Amino acid sequence: MHAPDRSARALRDARGGFPRRTARPGRGIALLVLMLAASSGCYVLRPSHGGGEADFDGRRELQPADIAVPPGYAVELVASGFTFPTGITFDAEGRPCVVESGYCYGEVFTVPRLLRIAGAEVQEIARGAANGPWTGVQFHDGRFLVAEGGATEGGRILSIGPDGTTTALATGLPSMGDHHVNGPAVGPDGRIYFGIGTATNSGVVGTDNIAFGWLDRHPQFHDIPGADVRLADQLFTTDDPRGTNGEEAETGAYSAFGSRVEPGQLVRGAVPCTGAVLVLAPEPPHALELVAWGLRNPFGLCFTEDGRLLVTDNGYDERGSRPVWGAPDVLWSLEPRSVAAGSPSPATWCGWPDFVAGHPIDAETFAPPGGDTPQPLFAEPPGTPPEPAALFPCHASANGLDISRNAAFGHLGEAFVALFGDQVPATGKLLSPVGFKVVRVDLATGVAEDFAVNRGDITGPASLLGNAGLERPVAVRFDPEGEMLYVVDFGVLLQDGAHAEPQRGTGALWRIRREELPGTDPVPPVALAPVALPPVTLAPVTPAPVTPAPVTPAPVTPALAEDIP
Amino acid sequence: MKPRARTAPLVAAIALLLAACGAGRRGEPLVGPMDLSDPAVASGRTVYARQCNHCHPGGEAGLGPSLNDKLLPRWLMRFQVRHGLGAMPAFPEEQVSDGKVDDLLTYVKALRATEVPDTLK
Numbered sequence: 001m002h003a004p005d006r007s008a009r010a011l012r013d014a015r016g017g018f019p020r021r022t023a024r025p026g027r028g029i030a031l032l033v034l035m036l037a038a039s040s041g042c043y044v045l046r047p048s049h050g051g052g053e054a055d056f057d058g059r060r061e062l063q064p065a066d067i068a069v070p071p072g073y074a075v076e077l078v079a080s081g082f083t084f085p086t087g088i089t090f091d092a093e094g095r096p097c098v099v100e101s102g103y104c105y106g107e108v109f110t111v112p113r114l115l116r117i118a119g120a121e122v123q124e125i126a127r128g129a130a131n132g133p134w135t136g137v138q139f140h141d142g143r144f145l146v147a148e149g150g151a152t153e154g155g156r157i158l159s160i161g162p163d164g165t166t167t168a169l170a171t172g173l174p175s176m177g178d179h180h181v182n183g184p185a186v187g188p189d190g191r192i193y194f195g196i197g198t199a200t201n202s203g204v205v206g207t208d209n210i211a212f213g214w215l216d217r218h219p220q221f222h223d224i225p226g227a228d229v230r231l232a233d234q235l236f237t238t239d240d241p242r243g244t245n246g247e248e249a250e251t252g253a254y255s256a257f258g259s260r261v262e263p264g265q266l267v268r269g270a271v272p273c274t275g276a277v278l279v280l281a282p283e284p285p286h287a288l289e290l291v292a293w294g295l296r297n298p299f300g301l302c303f304t305e306d307g308r309l310l311v312t313d314n315g316y317d318e319r320g321s322r323p324v325w326g327a328p329d330v331l332w333s334l335e336p337r338s339v340a341a342g343s344p345s346p347a348t349w350c351g352w353p354d355f356v357a358g359h360p361i362d363a364e365t366f367a368p369p370g371g372d373t374p375q376p377l378f379a380e381p382p383g384t385p386p387e388p389a390a391l392f393p394c395h396a397s398a399n400g401l402d403i404s405r406n407a408a409f410g411h412l413g414e415a416f417v418a419l420f421g422d423q424v425p426a427t428g429k430l431l432s433p434v435g436f437k438v439v440r441v442d443l444a445t446g447v448a449e450d451f452a453v454n455r456g457d458i459t460g461p462a463s464l465l466g467n468a469g470l471e472r473p474v475a476v477r478f479d480p481e482g483e484m485l486y487v488v489d490f491g492v493l494l495q496d497g498a499h500a501e502p503q504r505g506t507g508a509l510w511r512i513r514r515e516e517l518p519g520t521d522p523v524p525p526v527a528l529a530p531v532a533l534p535p536v537t538l539a540p541v542t543p544a545p546v547t548p549a550p551v552t553p554a555p556v557t558p559a560l561a562e563d564i565p
Numbered sequence: 566m567k568p569r570a571r572t573a574p575l576v577a578a579i580a581l582l583l584a585a586c587g588a589g590r591r592g593e594p595l596v597g598p599m600d601l602s603d604p605a606v607a608s609g610r611t612v613y614a615r616q617c618n619h620c621h622p623g624g625e626a627g628l629g630p631s632l633n634d635k636l637l638p639r640w641l642m643r644f645q646v647r648h649g650l651g652a653m654p655a656f657p658e659e660q661v662s663d664g665k666v667d668d669l670l671t672y673v674k675a676l677r678a679t680e681v682p683d684t685l686k
Contacts, residue, residue, distance in 0.1 A: 043629070043652035068594035325652075326628060328619035365654035391615065393622035432626035437592075447614040450592030450623060459590065459625060 043431070044369050050424025051433030052495030054464040060492060060506045062525070066462065066469035067510070069452050072410075074515045078486070079117055081528030082507030083110055087136035087400065088477045088488050089144065091116060091162065096479075096486060097125065097139065098509060102132030103151050104493070105423070106500035107213040114144060114160055115528075117509070122528050126164040131156070133180055135299070136400065136475065140186045141282075145169075147194050149180030152217065157184060157194060157280055169286050173272050174199070176218045178209065178297075179314075184280075185301035187336055191279045193291065193309060195298030198275035199223045203353035203377045204236050205257040206321035211426070211498050220256045223353075226273040226293025227346050229254075230379040233263035236321035251321065253353070253377040264379060271341035275352050277301065277311055279338045289338035294349040294385065298332075300401040300417070300475070304443070309336045310389070310415055312398040316356060318368050318428030322377075325368040325428070327356045329392035331401075331415065331441060351385030353377050358385045368428075390415075390446040395422040396435035400475030404440075406482030409514060415441040416451060416485060418473035421461055426498040433460040438473050438487055438512075452487065452512060463492050471506065484513040589633025591679050592623050599679065609672025612665045616656060617673075624676045629653060633677050639670050646670075 064075040084101040091097050095118055102112025112128030114137065125144070128134060133149040144160040155173030160166045169192070175181045179197020187193050200209060205222050209215040219242075231253055240249035240258060252261025272278055276293040280286050297314035304310060311332045316324035332350060339347045354361050354376040367373035392398040397420035404411045421435030436459060438452040454462055454469035462469045475488040491506030505528075593599070601607040620629035629652070637645070646666055649655035661669065 046630075068592075070593050071597060326620065363654075369652050391619045393619050394628040396622070428628075430628055431630055434622060434627040445611045445614065447610055448618065450594055453590075453592055453594050455595070457590070459622070459627075 046431055048425050048429040049432050050430055050495055051421045051436055051460045051464055052423055052493055052500075053425075054461065054492075054494060056463045056492050056494055056503060058503065060463070060471070060503075060508075061468035062508055063468035064510070066455055066467040067452055068455050069512055072515055073512055075452065076511050076513070077525040078509040078511050079122065079526040079528065080508040081505055082115075082491065082509070083504045084108075084133070084490060084502060085474070085488050085507040085509070086134060086490065087147075087475045088486050088509070089137045089139040090477070090480050091139050091144075092142065094480050096509065097137065097144065098488065099134045099137045099146060100507070101134050101149070102128055102130070103149060104133065104500065104502040105212065106493075106502055108502050108504075110504065112148070114146065114164075117526055120524065120526055122526055125162065126160045126166055128158075128166075135180055135182045136184060138184055138186055145184045145186070145192055147181045147183045149182075150175040151180060151214065152176070155181030155196060157181070157192060169282075170280055170288060174221075174224055174274050176221050177214050177223075177274070178212055179274075182297070182299045183301045185303060185309075186282075187279070187303055187309070188307050189336070190282055191338075192282060193277060193279045193301055193336065195277050195295070195301060195311065196272060196274055197297035197299070197314075198295075198352065201317050201320045202322040202324055202374065203253045204321045205251055205255070206236065207238050207241060208320035208498075209257070210241055215257060222256050222259075223254050223275065224273040225254060225267055225269045225382075226271065226276050226290050227269035227349070227382050229267050229269070229382055231261050231263065231265045231267060232376055232379045234375060234377060235260060238321055269341075276347075277309070277334070279336070287340075289340050290347040291336060291338045292332070292334050292348040292350055294352045294355075294383070295332070296352045299399045302401055302403060302415075303336075304333075304403055305405065305413065307336065309334045310401060310403075310443075312392075312401055312417060313350070314397055314399075315394060316366075317395070317426075319426065322353075322374050323368050323371060323428075324356065324361065324366050324374055325371070326365055326394060328394050329396050329398040330357050330388045331390040331392070331398065331417070331446075332386065333389035333443065334386070346383060349381075349383035349385060351381075354381055355385045357388050357391055388446070389443060390441045390448055392417070392419065392439070392448060393434045395424060395427050395430060397421060397423070399473075400477070400488065402477050402485070404478065404482065404485075406478070408517065409478070409483055409485070411440050413443065415443060416476050416478075417441060417448070418476045418487065420472045420474050420490065423493070423495055423500065426495055426500065432458055433464060435459075436461045436470060436472060438470075438476060438485075452510075461492070463494070470510070471508070479511075483517060484511045486511045589631045589677070590623070590625055590681060591633055591676050596679050596681055599675070603671070603675070605668045605671040606675050608665070609668035609670070609675075612661060612669045613672055616661060617669070620653075624673065632673055635677070639674065642670055642673065 067075045086101045087099045100113045112132045112134040114125040116123045136147045146158040148156040155175035156168045157170040177199030183194035235250045240247040249258040277291040298311045300312040313330040315327035315329045401417040419435035439448045440451045441448045456465040472490040474490040487510040489508040492503035494501040624633035
């Protein structure tokens, strides 16, 4: 150790005490470590605090005053009483229309619905089947485009007329796993862009997928790559819940639970694949092409003024056979270039399952504390991931987004993003709740700044804070004039350990406007009357056929438009 | 050393630990827009968004502990950035240059210095 220089020592002497400790280096270093440790706390020893770990008595209060927004903005409650709302759009007359998902983690199936808020009345436009979640909606060219998640039968892109007439533009999308079909967003080219989430957390089907519920329904389901890949030498050993005598199962990447893979094994890419953004031609035969893959759960999609495709992507969780720690959610800014299946020109690969926000996954920082550092699943990466446009907090669940396009609202060109909030402890550990707010992102710098948050000493949902503000923002959309930002609030979703407990009828719709904006007198909020929906009974499911690995590249075989009774 | 002097570091450490338990909210809706007229603060904010925010969102606790109520001196924060501690990784110079670390620490201190008005809590 170098002796401190005399002038520095003299300065420290003048401040008192410190030189004595430097004369005893063992104590000095110990104190340094103690100060750092004390100020940081010990991560491993500190308890986890997730936002869903709240007591909820079943009754949600709603009070705009409990939501803080920047000076000059005001919050209004538009409607309440939704069950699992996930998306919003505006019809030809500028009326807000909301989709209720019809499914939520926790294996809660309800009825997916498209609802129109017409003055003081809520009108039901359409109902779906037990194949939710409906995750998003966009009104375009006189019809509503809806992303049907496909938890039971695979995802679909639906086109719904104002009278409720429903047509499927694409069916059988591989989205029966952890994540579903999301979006959609109509691009400047008139085509329909949408996301498909991955089946798993990080490429390996494991016992965590049993907790989601889908592995019982679809025991052969697994992830599908968007291009040919060769696998590294990795197998994951878990308990085998299929047995009764404590058997173990070995599972490889991109394989069904309990299926081994060999080092170097070729897995053929396919379109559609999982963990991808795809695009659908609006006209028959609705050709399907791949825009990007290697995403995890591309939930929110929207286009910038200059035609870039912004995509929110939920980062890895610390769960399952291949847990990943410290993975942020990501905002990607993609060129909406698409390729057909089998094209020699590869689509953009964003890094899943071997990169985290552009960084190799085998960096020590992504190892769960006390756990192993995840190793790549691919023998060679199929590309170089792009640089993220922005990062969001780990476990924040960055979901729906929109761009401010009216200077009267402010923050022109910035992206507003709904952060649904964590589902800890099912997804990992947090020292304090994360998300449960709306942020705005400066796309030039990648800086995300809070825009709408609950008041209180900590960040969290209203149910945890004991107030009447935001619960779980899941989507945002500006009105057609771009003057008001509507915020879809999913409602209360509790976490009892790994088990999700969504609370029906607790969803809400808020809006945020400039205080001084003329002609926007507050409307009295609409409360949805409880609707007697038929009980949802899942029919015995025949597992959907899954492309096994290895597979021959699937030709693009878009599902023909199919009338739905 | 007198007994009182011997226990002082421990007391200080415990005080720091307790202080680190809070969240320390500083978001624009609660405290108003941050003054970014100092180029170092503006630059540090961008570095923070890329390197720090996903574990310490807005300086609050999240995956990692709160920074907004962390009473560490600047040199000690620099030490932790460069060397890491516990679950926090080290950020080497090839990842964040010395100049960027300077800006980062200026931003973190500016964020920490922002008080939350009681009326907005």
